[in-house]
Amino acid sequence: MQQVIFILLALVTLGAAVMVVISKNLMRSALWLILAFFGIAANFILLNAEFLAVAQILIYVGAISMLIIFAIMLTRGLMDPNAPRFNEQWGVVGGFATLLFVVLAFIVTRIGWSASAGAVPPTSIQQLGQDFVGPYVVPFEVASVLLVVAMIGAIIVARERE
Amino acid sequence: MDYIKDFFVNLAHSWTTWISGGLSPWAVDVVNYLIVGIILVMMPVIATLSLTWMERKVIGRIQNRIGPNRVGPWGIFQALADAVKMLIKEDIIPDNADRPLFNLAPILIFAGAALLWAVIPFGRQMVGQDLSIGALYVIAIGSITTVAVLMAGWSSNNKYALLGAFRVVAQLLSYEIPMVLSIAAVVLVVGSMQMGQIVEKQTVPFVLVLPLSFIVYLLAATAETGRAPFDLLEADSEIVAGYFVEYSGLKFGWFYIAEYGNLMAVSAITTTLFLGGWRGPFVSAVPVLGPLYFVIKTVVVIFILMWVRGTWPRFRIDQMLGFAWKVLVPASLANLLWVAAVLMLPLPTAVKYILLLAGNVVIIGVTLTLLGQAAKRYATQHGLAGA
Numbered sequence: 001m002q003q004v005i006f007i008l009l010a011l012v013t014l015g016a017a018v019m020v021v022i023s024k025n026l027m028r029s030a031l032w033l034i035l036a037f038f039g040i041a042a043n044f045i046l047l048n049a050e051f052l053a054v055a056q057i058l059i060y061v062g063a064i065s066m067l068i069i070f071a072i073m074l075t076r077g078l079m080d081p082n083a084p085r086f087n088e089q090w091g092v093v094g095g096f097a098t099l100l101f102v103v104l105a106f107i108v109t110r111i112g113w114s115a116s117a118g119a120v121p122p123t124s125i126q127q128l129g130q131d132f133v134g135p136y137v138v139p140f141e142v143a144s145v146l147l148v149v150a151m152i153g154a155i156i157v158a159r160e161r162e
Numbered sequence: 163m164d165y166i167k168d169f170f171v172n173l174a175h176s177w178t179t180w181i182s183g184g185l186s187p188w189a190v191d192v193v194n195y196l197i198v199g200i201i202l203v204m205m206p207v208i209a210t211l212s213l214t215w216m217e218r219k220v221i222g223r224i225q226n227r228i229g230p231n232r233v234g235p236w237g238i239f240q241a242l243a244d245a246v247k248m249l250i251k252e253d254i255i256p257d258n259a260d261r262p263l264f265n266l267a268p269i270l271i272f273a274g275a276a277l278l279w280a281v282i283p284f285g286r287q288m289v290g291q292d293l294s295i296g297a298l299y300v301i302a303i304g305s306i307t308t309v310a311v312l313m314a315g316w317s318s319n320n321k322y323a324l325l326g327a328f329r330v331v332a333q334l335l336s337y338e339i340p341m342v343l344s345i346a347a348v349v350l351v352v353g354s355m356q357m358g359q360i361v362e363k364q365t366v367p368f369v370l371v372l373p374l375s376f377i378v379y380l381l382a383a384t385a386e387t388g389r390a391p392f393d394l395l396e397a398d399s400e401i402v403a404g405y406f407v408e409y410s411g412l413k414f415g416w417f418y419i420a421e422y423g424n425l426m427a428v429s430a431i432t433t434t435l436f437l438g439g440w441r442g443p444f445v446s447a448v449p450v451l452g453p454l455y456f457v458i459k460t461v462v463v464i465f466i467l468m469w470v471r472g473t474w475p476r477f478r479i480d481q482m483l484g485f486a487w488k489v490l491v492p493a494s495l496a497n498l499l500w501v502a503a504v505l506m507l508p509l510p511t512a513v514k515y516i517l518l519l520a521g522n523v524v525i526i527g528v529t530l531t532l533l534g535q536a537a538k539r540y541a542t543q544h545g546l547a548g549a
Contacts, residue, residue, distance in 0.1 A: 001188060027316065031263070034309055054298045062305025062338070066331060069312055073324075125294065125355065 006046055013039025024085065026072050034065045048120040051128060169450040171287050202279040202290050206272065206423020211241045213422045217468050224472035248418075251411035256319050259408065263317035268409065268416035270310035275423035277303050281357050282430045285440045285452030289358055296357035297345050300431055301338060304386055307424075308334045314417075315405035326404025329479055333385060333392065336486040341382040343494035344375040347501045348435050351518070361439030369436040371515045372501070374522040376436045378494045383432065384467060385482070387424040391474040392482055429463040430456075437463070493529045497522060 016035040023029045037060040044053035121127060132140050165172050174194075182190050215230070215238055222229025230237030255264060280290035281299055293299055308331055315327020349355050351371065352363045369376045385392040406417045433439055437459045440452030477485065500521040504514055541547065 025260075027260075028263075031309075031313065050293065050295050051298070054295050054302045057302040058298070058305060062302070062308060063335070066308060066312070066335070069316075073316070122294075 002046065006043075009039055009042045009046070013043065027069070030065065030069050030072055033068065034061055037061050037065065049124075051125050167448045167450060170285065170453070171449065198290055203276045205279045205426070206275045206419050209426035210419045210422040211245075213426060213464065214241045214244065216464070217471075220465065220468045221472040224469070245415070248415040249412055253412070254408070254410045256408050258319045260317040260319070263313050264408075265413075267310050267314035267317060268413045268420075270313065271307060271420040272416050272423070274303055274307035274310060275420040275427060277306070278424070278427040278431070282427070282434060283358050283361050283439055284456050286358075286445075286449050288440075288453065292356055292358040295355050297349050297355040297360070297435075301342055301345065304334065304338060304341075307386075307420075311405055314409070318405070318408040320408055323405050323407050326407070330388065330405055333388070333479070333482060333486075336483050337382045337385040337392075337490075340378050340486060340490035340494050341386060343491070343498055344372075344379040344382065345435065347372055347375045347494070347498050350498070350501050350505060357434055361434055361441060364438040364441060366515060367436065367438040367441075371518050372436070372497070372522055373519070374493060374497050374526050376432070377526070378490055378497075379435065380432060380463075380467075382486075382490060383428040384470070385486070387421065387428055389421075389425065389467065389471055391470065391476050393476065425464065425467065426460065429460045429467065432463050433459040489529060489533065493525055496525050500525065 013036050016032045016039060019032040020029045020036065023032060037056060040060075041053040041056040044050070044056060178190060178194060181193060185193065218240065219229040219237070230240040233239045233243045255261065278300060281293055281296040283289040283292070311330045311334070312327050315323045315325075315330070318324070348360065348368055351368065352360045354360070406414060409417060433456060439459075440456040442451060442455035445451050445455065501518060504517045504521065507514065507517075509517070
């Protein structure tokens with residue numbers, strides 16, 4: 001049963017990801033991307049990582065997708081559906097994309113992915129919290145400094161010029 | 163008699179054993195979840211039918227008039243009349259509108275209002291799904307609403323709709339932060355994000371322990387649902403319905419249902435987090451009283467929100483955003499710091515609660531004093547009354 005659900009979710013996620021790249025209308029691509037994010041959140045739930053799933057929806061769908069949509073709206077010229085889709089460099093780019101695909105397929109199929117280190121503990125959120133202020137406190141604090149820098153930058157950029 | 167004392171849970175058990183006779187276990191699960199899902203999705207519709215009548219009556223009485231009283235005794239069938247009117251209206255789609263997005267946006271907004279009901283505990287063991295991250299799930303559903311609003315504003319192919327959608331997104335994103343911070347204070351006191359646990363731990367309702375969080379959450383949630391006094395973006399005299407200006411007929415009906423569904427969901431969450439949910443006298447002995455207490459408390463909160471709508475003037479968009487970032491965020495951050503500090507002290511629980519209450523009152527006092535001084539400065543600067 002879980003296999004069936006996983007296959008359905010994977011089809012939805014991959015289908016949405018393919019539509020992101022194929023779609024001619026940039027706004028539609030952004031919305032297909034939101035669907036792909038939802039698919040990834042559902043995959044997290046299948047892996048018993050509910051906190052990650054909700055954080056994925058909060059951050060990616062709630063904030064980053066908004067940013068992408070606003071950026072698309074501010075650059076209206078890119079949304080003309082009759083503009084030519086490929087420029088003259090498509091051969092080189094296609095070659096590099098195929099090379100990347102071959103390398104990734106090689107890595108994914110050759111590595112022996114070992115099974116996880118046991119069942120997920122029921123108090124995983126408490127464990128996550130304790131790890132944040134325990135072994136991983138330095139990356140946590142650095143991330144918060146990064147967020148403060150971003151906020152200060154946004155305030156300075158959006159300030160009224162006197 | 164014992165059956166009735168825990169009526170809903172016993173009914174669910176009897177139903178499950180009855181259908182287990184004929185179906186395999188996973189089919190029983192699917193059927194049960196389908197039934198619960200359909201009931202919970204109907205909640206926004208039920209909310210619309212009852213709350214529109216209540217709102218029009220309450221605001222009518224505040225404005226010294228009677229409100230609807232023609233359609234049925236005391237006008238209780240007014241909502242049905244409105245529904246019929248909306249169903250028979252012509253479905254207009256603007257010329258260059260993006261059709262799939264135009265049709266999808268009302269559905270997504272309704273989804274945002276309906277999905278909230280999955281984690282609200284109506285009684286002991288009467289939750290749609292007691293997620294271990296229930297409190298965070300509530301906030302994540304708000305982001306679906308944000309996407310849907312932007313979709314609606316964009317696909318209408320109307321500059322004013324787009325402007326309204328931008329403003330709504332700015333308001334929704336700004337007010338998410340005080341909401342998260344006030345919910346975080348409650349989660350810290352309880353020690354778990356499960357909504358069922360939050361109600362179980364409220365031997366003292368948290369409105370008496372964290373009044374600042376209650377006020378901040380109520381204000382932020384009112385802004386999230388776009389109700390007055392934060393309804394600049396859908397008020398007829400301001401921007402003529404904002405992002406859903408091009409919608410007519412049943413699609414507008416979906417926006418309407420979503421708004422009232424959100425209102426009731428927000429009141430239900432306030433009841434769960436701060437007023438003790440389904441707790442009340444004799445509820446351990448007779449668990450079927452749980453939903454009754456829950457409904458009474460939710461209706462009280464809804465009445466408070468309607469009272470606010472009928473009494474306070476509307477905010478401008480810059481005043482609204484300034485209020486969120488300059489007043490609510492620092493106050494709730496200070497509250498969070500104080501809660502975290504007090505919870506670390508090795509004191510008995512009652513003393514901790516009294517300390518939390520004292521800290522909250524101090525923060526409220528400081529905030530109001532600073533606001534008063536800022537208002538006085540503004541008044542003297544601009545030569546207004548009150549200087």
